[in-house]
Amino acid sequence: MEVVGTSRQGTSSGNGDASIDTERLVKSIREKLDKLYSPSRECCIYKVPKTLKKINEEAYTPVRVSIGPLHHGKEGLEDMEEHKLRYFNDFMQQSGKSLEELVEIMKDKEEEIRKCYAETINLKSELFLEIILVDAAFVIEVLLKYWFDVLGTPNDRIFRKPWMIHDIKLDLLLLENQLPFFVLQYLFEMTNINLGIEDDKTMSDSFIRLTLNWLESVSIIQELPVLENVNPSSVKHFLDLLRSCLMPMEDSQASVPEEIKPSKVKQFIDFLRSHLIPRQSLQQTQQEFDIPSATELHEAGANNSSKVKQLIYFLRSCLIPRQSLQQTEREFEFPPTATELHEAGVKFKVNSSKNLFDIKFSGDVLEMPHRKIYDSTECLLRNIIAYEQCHCDDKLMLDYTVLMDYLINTRKDVELLVQAKVIENWLGDNDDVSNLFNGLGKGVVFDSDRCYFTKLHRELSDYCKIRKHRWKANLRHNYCNTPWRVLSIIVAAILLGLTFIQSLCSLITCHK
Template structure:
């Protein structure tokens, strides 16, 4: 092999890739290894495989055959002949084949016929499953419903949104023209909400949507007015902030679902005035699937195709929570709902969720600067130290009280001794 032949071969490969790079970039891929290894089950579908990446997983094979039933049920709803509808679906998929291929980082080679069959079958399953759910026809058990909902938001378990939309137009709109694709998907998004406040569907823009997980990610998007910066300030954990005099309250009706706000109240004192901050936090619900939602949103952000506001939130929570005592404090104050087995389990989840991530922008820098300045001030710092030293346990309190009593007794004895002499 000559040098010229090597050069020509590389040029052919580069030109082939350039033809795709300028138009599309992969949006469906395996989660980064550093994130996946920490919790493989958070990225693997439990019931149904969507797209090519988990198609051969053993645990989803039982459901593969049932997809055909969903496709048949969807076709039966249409007024046009089934053959005509399927022909139109195939035409749409085949026309977009190169665009579909460019959406994936492939783990196995599939032929165009296999890909077309996969896209149509999976899109029809999603649409029929969600349509049945919307009109209360779905007969699956409630638990399986919930698991399928979570399978539909996994990063590695997606089909391109434009294909789902085109199949929707060929099928559902044919027999139900008043339905919209977003309306069908809303129950999936609502089910994956990890906060007590409703998710914000107004942020959704179909022009920027890669897949269903991308839609969910847009629901957590902050307004453009939210400032972001570098992570330069660190703050103590919840327990230590509480000792320094920081209050914690739920963030009701926030401008951003994951928004945290610091409110400073000025109190007059002997030395002039003293500010006492309140940190308002969105009420997070920690349950069995919270970790799945957060890990998949964070893995999607780590691709660099979108802003890392969920990663930013996870890092902020990791700073606030060090131990189960921090979780217990947040639960007592009503700013966290823990439906897991223990506070220690919840703390471990929060502490591990953002390990291995890269943070470009931190969306809480303004709030963290305020808290850091407050905690570094003389009185809050010494108040925290005193509470940590003397009030951290019942034995410390008893020792302090005993010491005070001993001191008082000693002073009284000294006074009486001086008077009697």
């Protein structure tokens, strides 16, 4: 084969048609490496994964206003840009800061803000800082105008139109429409605005209270956390704070079960876990095998091979695909549907808790908190789940929706929960509620080993497998479901008893 280009700078391309300039290629790759974006630990704002977005793109897309750089300039959102500038002007007047001062403040925080975005923001500093500054001031003004009615003007395009403020509420809670919380908090603290609450010791407390007041209007929240339990430095953004408001509280009846709490393990297992075992199989492997310690192996000696076999089997699990090992522990079980539970004799009852994780099964009663289902419920749940998929170690909101997905399979399941007042359906059609929960689990990664409701799933499944429960439930549903049927059964039993006694007396008389 003829070699084309024998100079030091080039070699044959392999097909003999062109040469490769080695120095130019190295320079090109090196420039790309130099520009390579290094993910930061502060990253907390993500683009929704395509697998989720293609299922329901509208749930993740702002309708009225773009916040931050990810949706800036999108078609259909341009009308709010002028109104955002009006709010920005109001913010400057309230803060007492000049435009030059605000710009200088943002310049100092540009790098820190960029680190909060998972995607590389390919915008020049001037445009990027303008977007962040104007949007942050807009959000703060929205919160203030919602707190103080007097700040609203007669020609306000947001607060004078209920449909507009409703859309903006949802837009501010979309995963791709977030600003770092510290930016909003820092700008608010510069205003020195007094909310009129004496309990607030710092401006940070005031801003948290201002934000919680805004989130309280979101229909999905039924119980806000105590102000003292909210650490402003740990809040990433509005959606993160919303998720925190829905999680089990430490002082609530709902608490993280022991099954998913971290526990101390042997040093040997820790070493193997960190180097050999895939993360998703760690808990399963630890539960499946009673791993002996080094001391136990030494004391066991050659005559006691059971411990050694256990260790060998454990090591096999580190190297052999999990699917090829025989499962020694009971498989994860999903709960029956509400209809199946009802047919097995389970009663649904509303408890007094407002935390959606406070679900308990005792005897034959499944207690659940009252939950209202609105048009906005799906949008909020989808964005929280998307945030968990991208950022959170514990997928608690996904665990909740998986439970509801299996309880609710058809409109009949919804009817049972509505009749028990567990669900208050504001969507109108029970099919809409079943479709809502059945669709939330599509495209997500569910880790059954770390599910919050694993114990509850097992209890419900075990109850439905017991035949006597089904027999009792069948008797109650088919023959004792109304007072008149119960009365007729009692009367029939009395008549049957009297007939038997009469027959017995007649038989005795005949023998005499």
